[in-house]
Amino acid sequence: MNNPLLDKLPVGICLVNEAYEIVYLNAFFLDRMPVELRGDALGKPLADVFPEQIKFLKRRIKSVFVLKHPSFSYWEQRPHIFPFKSSRPITGEETQMVQNMEIVPHKDTETGEQYACILIQDVTAQASYFKAQAQLAEELKAEHEAQRKLIRKLDRAQSQLIQAEKMASTGQLAAGIAHEINNPMGFVTANLNTLEQYAQNLLETCQATKKLVASHAPEHIEALEDLFDATHVELIEEDMGPLIQESKDGLKRVSEIVSTLRSFAEEPQHTWGYLNLHDTANQLVQLISTQFKRPRFKVTCEPDQLKWYCESASLKQALTNLMMNAAQSIDENGLVMLDIKQTSSGGVAIKIVDTGCGISEANLKRVFEPFFTTRPEGKGQGLGLSVAYSAIEKHKGKLAINSREGKGTVIEVRLPVLKEQEEEKSASNPSTESL
């Protein structure tokens, strides 16, 4: 057994007899043993030299003696079987040697005695490499997850940009159409006024003619009355006034809608300034009520004509989206209320209450998700609330939503007072929070 070649092997060898006594140790094994154990280990029971490991070792050695085939132990399950120091005491990161163990049966051909040969392989380097790899994989996974989150945020920001862009171009379109409508509206109104005058003149001429005939040629009066009856002059006289008044009212409404549309759409983007919330609310309701006839709308503002420092385009957009949702939730009769109130702290609380269909509890959690919609495909993009949310975030405000299915929904927007310097701050770092 004492072959000097065995001392050159890069493997630790420990031979144990059937009495579990150490009968041989090669240089690799000896060199790595704690100094105090080296001297007298040979010939001693394994249990005396390695008392902490003996239970495990005995079990494995027993299986080798019984089964007569090798037993293995892998570092991943049991890294430090023997209390060996790392082979790199100076530069290594591990202080203890990581080991793979193999116990093989050995039979002395001369004496016929059975031995268990414990072979120890130093796998510290591989193990630390493996661990580093595993850690790297973990880190990569975490980074990957972070990137995925960022991509989701970017997606959201992009969809909001698209929506904002769409709204901006819709606004431009609306302004253009409003302008185009205004021109014909001008001459139609002027012509109608002239026509009213002309019609009045004609009717007066008829009356005068009747009087003239009655006094100068009474024999023809009957014929004239017949003619007047045939052409319904009396009816025309009665109907003319209301007809013209109704048309004038209609024209007035058209011009009001057009001017609201213009004042609402022509707002330059991303400018901060004072916005009359009361007027805005009224304009908004006027616009929306042309589209949604069923609900009744009610606007309250306290104090009257409240002006608020904000980025008017995005705040209007947010309010529009919230009001549209409220109006859309009403199928039959119902009420949409827009209540603006300055709070005691100086901020403003905007409440939008509707008596519509409400939102289910499950959906309520998701309403701010971009592209979440309960409307049928093609009817809604599911961006309204998320756009409103980020606009309100831009104003450092809060948006709370409360709803009961079948009863209605209350949305409360709270905006703090923003001074011009603060706005600059929030503009220089615009909506990073919402990104």
Add this chain to the structure above:
Amino acid sequence: MNDTIALSEDQRDALQELMNISMGQAANSLAHLIETKIGISIPKITAVTPDGLYELVSHHQQAYYTRQSFMGDIHGEVMSILTQHGLTEVAELLEYEQPLSENDINETILELSNILAGACLAGLSEQLELATNLQMPTLFAPQKSDFSQYDWQHSLVMEVKFDIQISSFTMRVVFCLDDASLTRLKSTIDELLG
């Protein structure tokens, strides 16, 4: 079936008998070691394609897998499929203390595979007078391996099932041989058959 794989009826019977004996020895050894009764099934000998092998080893949902290669006169791999059920009791028989850590479970799985696969291989090699050497077992996840990527078409598979009777634990051991080893095995069996 590939010609190199096809065993004659005599060869198959002989191999089955040899397997039976070596499996019996394996079961005995384990029974002796853990001091409990062990039942074994009649060994099944089949030829499989990689897909067939996948079917054979992966239809157990609640199972652990190990693989272990062997070298020497014949060359191949042993796959062991252990039920998750009953493993705790077996670990106790192997003198592991409760509760088992994940490392304890993995060590038990590897140890059991090594004992049974080793005993089977030792028995078979001894009877056929072939020298073999079993390597360290490792844990294996057939679900994560692509069996269709293997560059062999057919393999001889010897399968046996062990039941440890005090618990409901069962374990299957599947031996797979490559072509060259199969030729060697057949000629050795032929010599035995005279």
